[in-house]
Amino acid sequence: MIILDDYKIITIEEGLTKIEFPEYEKVSSDAPVFYNPQMEMNRDISILALQTFQKEQNREINICDLFGGSGIRGVRYKNEINGVGDVYINDISELANEFEEHNIKINHLKDISVHQHDASMFLRSNRGIFDVIDIDPFGTPSPFLDSAGYCARRESLLCVTATDTSALCGTYKEPCIRKYNSKPYKSEYCHETGIRILAGFCALTLSKYAKCIEVLLSHSTEHYMRLYLYVKKGSKKSDESLKNIGYISHCKECLYRETNKGLATPIPETCPECGEKLIHAGPLWLGDIQNSEFISKMIKESENKKLNTKNQLLKLLTSCLNEAESPATFYDVHSICKALKISAPKLDLIFDELENKGFKAVKTHFSPIGIKTDAGINDIKEILLNF
Numbered sequence: 001m002i003i004l005d006d007y008k009i010i011t012i013e014e015g016l017t018k019i020e021f022p023e024y025e026k027v028s029s030d031a032p033v034f035y036n037p038q039m040e041m042n043r044d045i046s047i048l049a050l051q052t053f054q055k056e057q058n059r060e061i062n063i064c065d066l067f068g069g070s071g072i073r074g075v076r077y078k079n080e081i082n083g084v085g086d087v088y089i090n091d092i093s094e095l096a097n098e099f100e101e102h103n104i105k106i107n108h109l110k111d112i113s114v115h116q117h118d119a120s121m122f123l124r125s126n127r128g129i130f131d132v133i134d135i136d137p138f139g140t141p142s143p144f145l146d147s148a149g150y151c152a153r154r155e156s157l158l159c160v161t162a163t164d165t166s167a168l169c170g171t172y173k174e175p176c177i178r179k180y181n182s183k184p185y186k187s188e189y190c191h192e193t194g195i196r197i198l199a200g201f202c203a204l205t206l207s208k209y210a211k212c213i214e215v216l217l218s219h220s221t222e223h224y225m226r227l228y229l230y231v232k233k234g235s236k237k238s239d240e241s242l243k244n245i246g247y248i249s250h251c252k253e254c255l256y257r258e259t260n261k262g263l264a265t266p267i268p269e270t271c272p273e274c275g276e277k278l279i280h281a282g283p284l285w286l287g288d289i290q291n292s293e294f295i296s297k298m299i300k301e302s303e304n305k306k307l308n309t310k311n312q313l314l315k316l317l318t319s320c321l322n323e324a325e326s327p328a329t330f331y332d333v334h335s336i337c338k339a340l341k342i343s344a345p346k347l348d349l350i351f352d353e354l355e356n357k358g359f360k361a362v363k364t365h366f367s368p369i370g371i372k373t374d375a376g377i378n379d380i381k382e383i384l385l386n387f
């Protein structure tokens with residue numbers, strides 16, 4: 001039997017919730033029970049997303065915190081979200097389970113249970129009972145998505161964290177092909193490509209179970225990526241949704257890029273602008289990666305919640321809201337100016353000029369010097385050369 005008193009305990013508070021776990025030397029998978037303070041904003045955003053989803057559904061929601069660790073997600077969800085029915089916290093580690101039980105107790109919660117199973121086994125044996133499945137593993141979520149596809153019920157919410165950003169962003173190509181069956185490409189906008197590869201992999205995996213996704217919110221922050229996916233059921237809907245799978249083709253020489261939808265669609269070999277060989281990333285998700293209606297509701301919901309990272313998360317959500325409905329990929333001003341051998345003008349002036357010329361242009365949370373616009377690379381170059 002594990003005796004909690006044998007451990008030196010750290011106590012923290014997030015939102016309205018107190019959490020305890022054993023002292024650790026550094027944040028790593030070797031810690032006795034995993035807790036990463038850097039992920040507080042991720043958890044705060046989840047509180048807003050789940051509450052917004054619950055209100056939209058207008059029913060009690062059952063939640064599965066599949067990789068509990070200290071239990072902080074499951075415990076916070078039960079403690080801080082209205083309209084929550086049963087919460088199931090799962091973790092393969094017995095010690096994590098002990099602390100999950102302890103944290104439930106110190107927060108005086110009911111209708112919340114602790115389970116010790118492999119994540120996939122847990123999902124397989126609980127088909128259709130969760131309205132929300134939260135996948136927050138070490139590294140890649142890839143091995144668990146089939147079971148999530150099998151388990152997820154219609155009109156449910158699937159939340160997915162990935163911390164293997166070097167694979168998704170294309171620092172290493174092979175791990176991305178192996179884990180996500182997609183070819184990455186390391187470009188200025190590789191964090192967006194990474195999110196689209198992850199979303200595309202979720203869509204393709206879920207389609208095996210005649211389920212499809214709508215991306216409600218996605219963000220790439222520090223060392224991780226996070227997706228909030230609305231899951232719907234139906235083979236026709238899934239066929240339709242898979243039309244959003246495609247490829248991004250990029251020219252390293254002149255920074256031209258284009259997108260092509262379709263899993264087996266013909267894609268051009270050479271750049272139409274300069275004739276250089278194009279590099280391709282995909283298959284990936286070319287559909288929307290932000291849903292403005294859902295994000296607006298989350299921003300409004302923040303008024304009702306006590307969240308330590310509120311200022312920071314509102315900046316992020318506002319940025320995600322602004323970039324909803326903008327084209328895939330963005331332009332990195334410094335890369336273009338470097339290619340043109342000129343110094344970069346102020347970002348705001350470029351936005352003004354793009355708008356004067358009738359283009360839409362918005363900032364992006366992916367990069368402080370990124371521009372999402374319907375203007376082509378040559379339009380932007382012309383503007384930059386005229387400053």
Ligand SMILES: C[S@@+](CC[C@H](N)C(=O)[O-])C[C@H]1O[C@@H](n2cnc3c(N)ncnc32)[C@H](O)[C@@H]1O
Nearest residue numbers: 034067068069091092093117118119136137138
């Ligand atoms: C990144 S931590 C979870 C962090 C937690 N969600 C939070 O917000 O602090 C991953 C957890 O997954 C557990 N784990 C690892 N492999 C697992 C598996 N195959 N099935 C279930 N749990 C697993 C580990 O014991 C660890 O507690």
Ligand SMILES: [Zn+2]
Nearest residue numbers: 251254271274
């Ligand atoms: Zn080119």
